[in-house]
Amino acid sequence: MGAVAVRNETFGELLRSWRQRRRVSQLDLAIEAEVSARHISFLETGRARPSREMVRRLAEELEVPLRQRNALLTAAGFAPMYPEREVRAPELGVVRQALDRILAGHEPYPAVVVDAAWNLVAANAAAAMFMDGVPAELLREPVNVMRLSLHPQGMGGRLLNLAEVRAHLLPPIRRQAETSGDPRLAELYEELASYTYPGVDLNVAHVPGPADILVPLRIADGDRVLSMFTTIATFGTPLDVTVSELAIETFWPSDEETAAAFRRA
Structure with a gap:
């Protein structure tokens, strides 16, 4: 049996996909990019070919992530504009x-750096x-912070307000998957949403009171x-794909007892 050919999306198809993902009409995009609808x-439709500058302008207006901007440029016949280097x-x-300075400066409290897929x-x-x-399988590279947080054998098994935390973590990941077009996030969301916790009612979460802040x-x-x-x-203002996808998550004590416990540790 012969190999199945994989068809790459054209620039026009990618542009339409991003415009629809952002819920922007052709007219609205044209006005923002200062071109005609x-x-x-x-x-x-492929009846016109964009210039390199037009690809950059449209991607900017649609807030396309740098990784996907390179894909738009490649589909239009141009070399990628944004480099992707290893963190090291x-x-x-x-x-x-x-x-390093942010991580060290945040001690004695936890802080992590993650990429676009929460690795x-x-x-x-x-x-x-x-x-x-935590079981060794959850610590194999790449370690995923969201998986570690919600897996029943990870932090999910130690969270006393699991239903509440889960209800606040899952929707943003779903939105990230939709707005970024990153299939890794879509797969991660499906995995996290599938976790089961025996004896835990996920439909019961704390109703915020007037004194609640976070x-x-x-x-x-x-x-x-x-x-x-x-x-x-x-x-x-990142211009490197890797840097654009990095995020620093810092953890802070909510009460003096927790702060004291970390200071002693």
């Missing part, structure tokens, strides 16, 4: 220094608490409960 229509590449030395890139020493007692992670740690919330930071 007729030209957008011709580009999508010499060219990213200043980025690594920034990450672990780096972590500080305090983040080791998330790995304690949804905490309430983690059972021996005979104590650690309560934390998180913040996420990204690099501004």
Whole structure:
């Protein structure tokens, strides 16, 4: 049996897909890109070929991620514009220094660096608490932070407010998959949504009260409960695919008992 040919999407098909994903009409896109709606229509049907600058402008207006901008350029017959280097590449030395300083500076509290698919890139020493007692299969490279957080044998088995945390984590991942077009995120969402937790009613979650500010992670740690919330930071104005997909998640104590426990550790 012969090999099955895989058809690559044309520039017009990719452009239409991104425009529809962003829920933008041809007319609205044309106005923002300062071209005619007729030209957008011709580009999508293949009756017109875009210039390199037009591809860049349309991708910018549609907020297409850098990785997919390269795909648009390639489909239009141009070389990719945005490089993709390994995190350990010499060219990213200043980025690594920034990450190392942020991670070290956040101790004694946990902090991690993840890529676009929530795979672990780096972590500080305090983040080791998330790995304690976790089966080896969950720690095989690449370690996925979301899988580690919600898997029944990972943090999911230690979260005292699992239903609440799960209800707040899953929808953003689904939206990320839809807006980024990244199949890895779609697969990750399906996996996380399929987890079952015997004895846990996932339909019962805490109803926020007037004094609530953030949804905490309430983690059972021996005979104590650690309560934390998180913040996420990204690099501004990235021109490298790898850098554009990095995010730094820092964990903060929600109460003095948790803060004291980390300081003692």
